[in-house]
Amino acid sequence: MSQRFASSFFRILICLLLITGSIAGVIPDAYATEGKRILLLTPESRRDQGLQEFYGQLQQSLEESGNVTLYHESLDLQEFPYETYRLNLARWFRDKYKNMPPDVIIVTGQQALRFSLQYEKWMWPGTPVVFSLASDVDVIQMNLPPHFNGKVLRANFSNVVHVVKTMLPGTRQLVLTGNVPPGEMNRTFFRQQAMQMSDELSIRDLRHLPLTEVLEEVRKLPAGSVIFQGMQTADRASARQYGADVLQAVLAQAQHPVIVDEPGQLGKGPLVALSFDFAELAKETAALALKAKAGKEGSHDLISSGFIPLLDNHQAERWQIPDSRLPAGTQRRFYTPTIWEAYRWYLIAAFATFLLLLIAVITLVIERRLHSSAVDASRQVLSQITQMNRKMTASIYNEAIGHELMQPLAAILSNVEAAMIFLKREPPAYDLLHETLQNIRRDNLRADELIRNMKGLLTKSDTELTPVDINWLVRKVLNFLSIEAKVRRIQIRENLGQDGMLVSINIVQLQQVLVNLILNSMDAIDRKKGKERVITLETSLYASDQVRISVVDSGTGFDQGVERVFESFFTTKPEGVGLGLWISASIVQAHGGHIWAENRLGGGIMRFKLPLLRGHHE
Known part of the structure; x- marks a missing residue:
């Protein structure tokens, strides 16, 4: 039993060892599939505004590339400038990153670069190193190996001189203040170099004096002096002080413009801050780190990165510096632009929009007036043509009307003579006389009606709209044309709908429409010369809000061109001019209606519809 247990135990132990070995073999592969590990070494944790911008952009550029893990270590070499500290720091990094060695190392500043160069063979031999923000002078002296590659800065003092002479052309002396720490990264202006690049400007270097002496010298500076204050500074004659404290002390004593190399001090008294383009340098450093490979030959390019002048607008006004x-390339700070400067394009766009709208409004007003004038002229022409058409139509049956008037006039004359005879009787025949007078009155009214109808037909009335029962209007026209129908031996029938179908119309104009349509039907019947000579007038409701008037005849119909009969100057009659039906269509359309023609078996139909007066819809 114990042998079986021991055998089972050893089998389980062997399986566990195999599984453990498999896992151990997988772990390096997992690390191998991870993204690139980049270690960032910086000389110290304190960061001015420019360095913060550099590190922020560097991290963003690396993260945007994807699949990158960034580690950051601050060396604090300036705080602990001891060999034993650097040695222990190198041992700590070697042990810390033993199982996760970095693929690329980024170092900033010459101190961090010297540290990496001194201990890289012990910590991470052969790993590509990308450096940035290092002085060109120090990099040249280091004799870097091939796998060290990067960008160096050349803090050219001639840029400072150019800014001073351009902004303040009356400057005769440039005073340098702020001590230079041993580990300054990228603004090392040696006294001899400054004198060589002064461009015939008097240079006075106070950077190595104690702060008390510097302040005393600043207080006594003559007119025409400008101070350039380096912000990475320390007073070696006393306790350590950083640049911001020294700057405030210098500003308290100075009566001259002060230039600094730290953008974060703008707004606290300096006129100009000179700064590198740290964001662009960070992007270039990130690009080099992502492309770095072990053993790649480095170029150590020297980039002459001139300072960018950042101007405090309030100080510019104080020292009366015009644009x-x-x-x-000067960038203004604390500057409130005018409305025109801040919103120039918005104002231009708004003005252009306003101008376009104004032009559009003026164009619309002019177009409206022209349209109104054209409408008035069109109405006037239509009225004149309609009037002419009415006169032409009236001339067609002048003779018939004259003949009809002769009958009531003759009857009146006969009745008057009869009345005179009845009065001469003894006694007078008053009953017969009374009847005779009634006949005279009847014949007189008949003649008066004929004359008034003729007068209405020949009189202009273009704007007056009157509520009218459409059946009344039809009967009135039929009564007017009854004489013409008798002369032509045409029978006119009525098939009218219910009374009370009110329309708002110009009576004279709609009379003219009906007269034109009926006369056109009479002409069609005459041309056919058939036995059936009948015209039927019909009225009926159309839909629910319109009334339809139809003229049905037994004439020739519309063999061709039924869709064009209402066009101007289109006619199917040899003697026609093509205006009567066009005028009728224009009048109907002006009343909000519609007119059309149809063919039927044994003749033709002309119809038009008009809107019923509101409140009388059935």
């Missing part, structure tokens, strides 16, 4: 004296 014409600002160097190219």
Whole structure:
């Protein structure tokens, strides 16, 4: 039993060892599939505004590339400038990153670069190193190996001189203040170099004096002096002080413009801050780190990165510096632009929009007036043509009307003579006389009606709209044309709908429409010369809000061109001019209606519809 247990135990132990070995073999592969590990070494944790911008952009550029893990270590070499500290720091990094060695190392500043160069063979031999923000002078002296590659800065003092002479052309002396710490990264202006690049400007270097002496010298500076204050500074004659404290002490004593190399001090008294383009340098450093490979030959490019002048607008006003004296690329700070400067394009766009709208409004007003004038002229022409058409139509049956008037006039004359005879009787025949007078009155009214109808037909009335029962209007027209129908031996029938179908119309104009349509039907019947000579007038409701009037005849119909009969100057009659039906269509359309023609078996139909007066819809 014990042998079986021991055998089972050893089998389980062997399986566990195999599984453990498999896992151990997988772990390096997992690390191998991870993204690139980049270690960032910085000389110290304190960061001015420019360095913060550099590190922020560097991290963003690396993260945007994807699959990158960034580690950051601050060396604090300036705080602990001891060999034993650097040695222990190198041992700590070797042990810390033993199982996760970095693929690329980024170092900033010459101190961090010297540290990496001194201990890289012990910590991570052969790993690519990308450096940045290092002085060109120090990099050249280091004799870097091939796998060290990067960008160096050349803090050219001639840029400082150019800014001073451009902004303040009356400057005769440039005073340098702020001590230079041993580990300064990228603004090392040696005294001899400064004198060589002064461009015939008097240079006075106070950077190595104690702060008390510096303040005393600043207080006594003559007119025409400008101070350039380096912000990475320390007073070696006393306790350590950083640049911001020294700057405030210098500003308290100075009566001259002060220039600094730290953008974070703008707004606290300096006129100009000179700064590198740290964001662009960070992007270039990130690009080099992502492309770095072990053993790749480094170029150690020397980039002459001129300072960018950042101007405090309040100080520019204090020292009366106009825009014409600002160097190219100067960036204003604390400047409130005018409305025109801030919103120039918005104002231009708004003005252009307003101008376009004004032009559009003026165009619309002019177009409206022209349209109104054209409508008035069109109405006037239509009225004149309609009037002419009415006169032409009236001339067609003048003779018939004259003949009809002769009958009531003759009857009146006969009745008058009869009345005179009845009065001469003894006694007078009053009953017969009374009847005779009634006949005279009847014949007189008949003649008066004929004359008034003729007068209405020949009189202009273009704007007056009157509520009218459409059946009344039809009967009135039929009564007017009854004489013409008798002369032509045409029978006119009525098939009218219910009374009370009110329409708002110009009576004379709609009379003219009906007269034109009926006369056109009479002409069609005459041309056919058939036995059936009948015209039927019909009225009926159309839909629920319109009334339809139809003229049905037994004439020739519309063999061709039924869709064009209402066009101007289109006619199927040899003697026609093509205006009567066009005028009728224009009048109907002006009343909000519609007119059309149809063919039927044994003749034709002309119809038009008009809107019923509101409140009388059935």
